[in-house]
Amino acid sequence: MKNLIVNSVILMMSINLCFSQLDVDFNSQSGYTANSFNGTAFNSPISSNSLSLSYSANDNFNLWGGAGIAQYFNFSERNYLSAFLGTGYSGYTNSDENASLSIYGTLLMRQAVNLDDNSDTRQYFAGIGYTRLIDEGFILNLNSDFKYKTFNLLNELDFIENSSGITLNKSFQTKTAIKLSSNLHTKFYYSIPDDAADMTFTRGGRVQTNFGSSALQLRYSVQIAQNIIESTGISVQYEGSNALNYYDTPVNYIGYDFAGDSEFFDDPFSFVNSTYSLKLTHILPFDIKSTVSYSLSDKEYNYEVNMFDDDYEVRKDKSINFGISFERRINFEKSLLNNMKIILDYYNFYNSSNFDMMNYKGNFIILGIELGI
Numbered sequence: 075m076k077n078l079i080v081n082s083v084i085l086m087m088s089i090n091l092c093f094s095q096l097d098v099d100f101n102s103q104s105g106y107t108a109n110s111f112n113g114t115a116f117n118s119p120i121s122s123n124s125l126s127l128s129y130s131a132n133d134n135f136n137l138w139g140g141a142g143i144a145q146y147f148n149f150s151e152r153n154y155l156s157a158f159l160g161t162g163y164s165g166y167t168n169s170d171e172n173a174s175l176s177i178y179g180t181l182l183m184r185q186a187v188n189l190d191d192n193s194d195t196r197q198y199f200a201g202i203g204y205t206r207l208i209d210e211g212f213i214l215n216l217n218s219d220f221k222y223k224t225f226n227l228l229n230e231l232d233f234i235e236n237s238s239g240i241t242l243n244k245s246f247q248t249k250t251a252i253k254l255s256s257n258l259h260t261k262f263y264y265s266i267p268d269d270a271a272d273m274t275f276t277r278g279g280r281v282q283t284n285f286g287s288s289a290l291q292l293r294y295s296v297q298i299a300q301n302i303i304e305s306t307g308i309s310v311q312y313e314g315s316n317a318l319n320y321y322d323t324p325v326n327y328i329g330y331d332f333a334g335d336s337e338f339f340d341d342p343f344s345f346v347n348s349t350y351s352l353k354l355t356h357i358l359p360f361d362i363k364s365t366v367s368y369s370l371s372d373k374e375y376n377y378e379v380n381m382f383d384d385d386y387e388v389r390k391d392k393s394i395n396f397g398i399s400f401e402r403r404i405n406f407e408k409s410l411l412n413n414m415k416i417i418l419d420y421y422n423f424y425n426s427s428n429f430d431m432m433n434y435k436g437n438f439i440i441l442g443i444e445l446g447i
Contacts, residue, residue, distance in 0.1 A: 097128040099140075121145045124156070134165040138180075153187040160199070172207040194226040215241040217257075235261045239293075249301035255294060261343045262288040289343040290319040305357035313349040315342075320376045345375040345391075358400075365399040389429045397421040416443055 124142025131137065139159040146152040160180030167173045180199040201219035208214050218238040225231045239257030264287070292315065299309035351369040358364050371393045378386040399419045406413060417440070424435040 099126045099128070121147070126158075134163055136162045136164075138162075151188040155185045155187065156183065157185075158182040167204075174205045176203040176205075177201070196224050196226070198222040211245040213243040215243070217241075231263070233261055233263045235259070251299040253295075253297040253299075255297075257293045259291045259293055259343070260288065288319065289317070291343060291346075292316045292318060307355045309351075309353045309355075311349075311351040311353075313347075313351070315346050317346050317376065344377065345373045345389075347371055347373045361402065363399075363401040365397075365401075367395070367397040367399075369395045371395075387428060389427065389432070391425055391427040391429075391432060393423065393425040395421065395423045414443070417441070 122142060122144040124140055126138065126140030128136060128138040138161070139157075141155070141157040143155050144153060158180060160178060162176065162178035164174060164176040167175050178199070178201055182197040182199070184195045186194055199219070199221055201217065203218075204216040206214045216239075218236065221235040223233055223235075237257050237259045239255065241253065241255040243251065243253050245251045293313070294315075295311060295313040297309060297311040299307060301307045349369055349371040351367065353365060353367045355363065355365045371391075373391040373393070375389040375391075378388055397420065399417070401415065401417050403413060403415045419440040420437070421440075422435075422437040426433055
């Protein structure tokens with residue numbers, strides 16, 4: 075069986091300007107990318123540019139917003155605009171400096187430049203978080219986050235998602251830190267019709283809805299970090315998920331309009347996984363922070379795929395990720411420019427599957443520059 079090899083190289087530059095309580099962030103990303111979900115038609119140079127603003131009214135209230143454009147040079151009909159607007163509050167509870175509360179809400183919109191494209195979406199985010207210092211070096215975090223995503227022309231795909239959980243952080247005098255996290259995730263397609271064979275045809279493909287309309291997952295992680303010497307630290311982490319309730323994959327075949335939407339080509343509610351991660355951090359000369367990371371994941375999906383000659387098997391994937399990152403922060407005195415941060419990242423990934431179409435690999439490079447005034 076022939077593997078589908080996917081390579082991607084991405085160059086990203088970001089410039090961040092800070093004016094007192096107003097932060098201005100410009101981000102530019104360009105390069106060549108493709109993946110097995112989008113197909114060979116998307117082997118195209120891509121460029122995206124965005125501008126975002128963040129304003130702090132005081133120590134508690136924040137307002138943010140921005141806009142951007144993404145361009146596919148070989149397929150201009152795929153170009154789209156995006157915009158977001160949000161606000162948030164954070165502060166101590168009842169003058170208790172050992173406890174804090176945070177609330178936020180954000181609207182994210184995507185509009186295709188080609189008005190005949192069906193992929194226009196709106197996403198609404200809202201959440202609340204509570205943090206409390208239980209004891210010295212022992213912190214409790216509670217959170218509940220909501221997401222509502224609606225498709226302008228295909229409302230049967232609209233869904234609501236919630237993640238609620240608890241995180242415990244404990245640090246010790248041995249320079250060891252332990253983090254335990256557990257979250258309950260729910261996803262609900264409230265517009266799916268009763269007819270499991272219902273089809274909606276889009277330009278270049280079809281969307282098929284199935285019986286189940288909701289899914290429930292328990293996701294959890296354990297992380298242990300240890301400072302080895304003055305300038306070196308290491309951390310290991312395990313992440314897992316268990317399906318408490320499955321829906322049949324709501325999209326059996328996705329067409330041209332939605333090929334780039336991660337909600338469909340690799341919906342995390344459609345599989346259970348185990349991920350093992352290792353990260354090593356070291357401070358190099360000239361205060362350059364370097365990080366090397368490695369992770370290994372196993373995924374088992376809740377649906378069968380057609381291998382060959384109508385022989386169906388449960389899809390199983392294994393992915394390997396490797397990354398190297400360098401970061402250098404420079405502070406300036408008596409200058410209009412207060413500081414500058416330079417970031418250089420390289421990542422490589424490989425995914426193997428018993429479903430030949432999902433065998434792919436790739437790599438990308440990111441260059442970032444942040445300026446503070």
